[in-house]
Amino acid sequence: MLAEAVDPVGVLVRLFTLGDPVPAVAAGAALPTLGVDRAVGLGLLQRCGSGQVRACVDLQPHAVVDDLGESSWWVCSDLGELAHGGGVLPTEHVLGVGTASTTLVEAVVPPVAGQRCLDVGAGSGVQSLHLSRTGPRLVATDVSGRASAFARVTAALNGVALDVRTGSLFDAVPGERFDRVVANLPFVVTPRRADVPTYTYRDAGLAGDDVVHRMLVSAPAHLRSGGLAQFLGNWEDRADEPWTDRVGGWVEEAAAALAEATDGADVLDVWVVQRELADPALYAEAWISDGGRPGREEAESWYRAWLDDFADRGVEAVGFGIVTLRRRPADPATPPLRRLDDERAVIPGAWRDVLAAGLTGHDSLGRVGALTDLDALLDTRPVLAAGVVERRELDPGQPDPRTVHLVDTRRRGRVVEASTALAGLVGACDGELSVGQVVAALATLLEDDEAALRARLLPAVRDLVAEGLLVLPGQG
Numbered sequence: 414m415l416a417e418a419v420d421p422v423g424v425l426v427r428l429f430t431l432g433d434p435v436p437a438v439a440a441g442a443a444l445p446t447l448g449v450d451r452a453v454g455l456g457l458l459q460r461c462g463s464g465q466v467r468a469c470v471d472l473q474p475h476a477v478v479d480d481l482g483e484s485s486w487w488v489c490s491d492l493g494e495l496a497h498g499g500g501v502l503p504t505e506h507v508l509g510v511g512t513a514s515t516t517l518v519e520a521v522v523p524p525v526a527g528q529r530c531l532d533v534g535a536g537s538g539v540q541s542l543h544l545s546r547t548g549p550r551l552v553a554t555d556v557s558g559r560a561s562a563f564a565r566v567t568a569a570l571n572g573v574a575l576d577v578r579t580g581s582l583f584d585a586v587p588g589e590r591f592d593r594v595v596a597n598l599p600f601v602v603t604p605r606r607a608d609v610p611t612y613t614y615r616d617a618g619l620a621g622d623d624v625v626h627r628m629l630v631s632a633p634a635h636l637r638s639g640g641l642a643q644f645l646g647n648w649e650d651r652a653d654e655p656w657t658d659r660v661g662g663w664v665e666e667a668a669a670a671l672a673e674a675t676d677g678a679d680v681l682d683v684w685v686v687q688r689e690l691a692d693p694a695l696y697a698e699a700w701i702s703d704g705g706r707p708g709r710e711e712a713e714s715w716y717r718a719w720l721d722d723f724a725d726r727g728v729e730a731v732g733f734g735i736v737t738l739r740r741r742p743a744d745p746a747t748p749p750l751r752r753l754d755d756e757r758a759v760i761p762g763a764w765r766d767v768l769a770a771g772l773t774g775h776d777s778l779g780r781v782g783a784l785t786d787l788d789a790l791l792d793t794r795p796v797l798a799a800g801v802v803e804r805r806e807l808d809p810g811q812p813d814p815r816t817v818h819l820v821d822t823r824r825r826g827r828v829v830e831a832s833t834a835l836a837g838l839v840g841a842c843d844g845e846l847s848v849g850q851v852v853a854a855l856a857t858l859l860e861d862d863e864a865a866l867r868a869r870l871l872p873a874v875r876d877l878v879a880e881g882l883l884v885l886p887g888q889g
């Protein structure tokens with residue numbers, strides 16, 4: 414039984430995962446190098462009478478296996494709810510690795526060795542650990558001194574060089590610029606009422622969804638040319654202002670500020686993906702129970718506060734998503750990317766590929782001139798992206814398909830209905846023939862007018878490149 418375990422692993426799980434007290438002798442045997450006295454001195458353990466010790470912090474193994482290989486670390490944070498013993502968590506609680514942490518990890522386009530990266534709101538330091546895999550130089554900031562200390566411990570435990578600074582958003586990095594900025598922001602929309610607790614780990618203390626607005630307008634100044642900022646956010650979908658208008662307005666504000674600051678030399682590409690849309694009541698319930706188990710009266714009062722706050726601003730739903738910003742030099746052939754998409758179908762682990770493919774697709778369309786003149790596609794020789802398959806549905810016994818779909822297997826359910834001509838064109842995209850040659854051949858084969866076929870197919874080819882289903886060789 415785990416509760417009785419005296420082997421080193423069992424003792425460590427009892428201590429750090431379950432939060433149980435264990436005999437100091439057993440803890441000493443499980444930590445033979447550190448020893449109990451030093452662990453107590455470091456604030457990792459505390460003595461709790463009758464020769465027992467208990468953990469003061471959470472220490473969790475954390476591992477990943479993906480295209481970059483295999484990595485594993487130890488992440489240090491405050492004790493989780495289970496080990497904390499129920500009740501309401503302290504407001505300065507420093508969170509361990511959660512689902513939002515993993516969502517951001519899976520969306521971040523990895524930096525390359527030597528680049529400068531910034532982890533805003535570092536908390537336990539988990540984003541920095543993931544960034545460290547490709548060997549960049551790392552800076553982390555957090556408004557909380559306690560969280561900053563945890564980020565330092567996590568980095569030290571894993572031998573990761575991390576320059577941790579305490580300050581709000583970009584306050585601790587004035588004038589500094591980075592190739593990557595990542596932030597699992599404290600984005601929870603929380604009513605500003607004295608009796609509703611404000612947890613630093615999930616709430617930046619700003620009104621409504623203002624933390625996303627602030628991040629959007631302040632991040633571009635801290636990006637190097639070609640640099641990406643990627644962060645999670647919640648935003649309000651209001652009766653008089655749908656989320657696309659609301660977030661879209663912030664995007665235009667951020668882009669205008671960058672243009673002004675650089676005299677038009679740099680532009681901002683923006684891609685906002687809304688992954689979920691939550692009903693206000695369910696949103697309030699979820700966040701009330703997230704901080705532990707409040708008493709019934711307290712919970713009801715907080716619930717009312719949340720609903721009143723949403724009602725005051727006409728909030729009909731709360732969106733959750735990923736914002737990707739890229740700063741780059743202005744180029745007349747490549748207008749700034751502006752996408753605000755509802756996209757719920759990306760499979761776990763594929764976000765970074767989908768986002769990177771979309772950015773690369775936009776660049777390659779600009780490079781060949783197809784963002785300003787569709788005919789520029791005629792001389793290109795696209796290839797089909799890995800993971801794209803064709804799905805046909807046939808009436809039983811019939812030789813010709815009723816429907817043909819191109820399916821991007823990275824995005825569950827993301828299908829493009831393809832006409833016979835488009836399916837034929839995509840099928841011929843092997844990098845040898847140009848789009849113009851394929852269209853001419855299809856016009857003959859299908860006895861169609863070549864100019865009319867071209868007019869129908871070129872927008873579809875552009876969209877497939879923009880979505881990363883077709884790739885223009887040499888792009889980047």
Ligand SMILES: C[S@@+](CC[C@H](N)C(=O)[O-])C[C@H]1O[C@@H](n2cnc3c(N)ncnc32)[C@H](O)[C@@H]1O
Pocket residue numbers: 507508509510511513514517533534535536537538539540554555556557560580581582597598599613614615616617
């Ligand atoms: C949701 S936690 C994310 C922790 C960690 N990066 C992760 O991905 O799991 C948000 C972090 O932001 C910090 N934070 C809150 N307000 C902040 C602010 N204004 N500026 C910077 N960090 C802030 C909190 O202390 C907390 O550590």
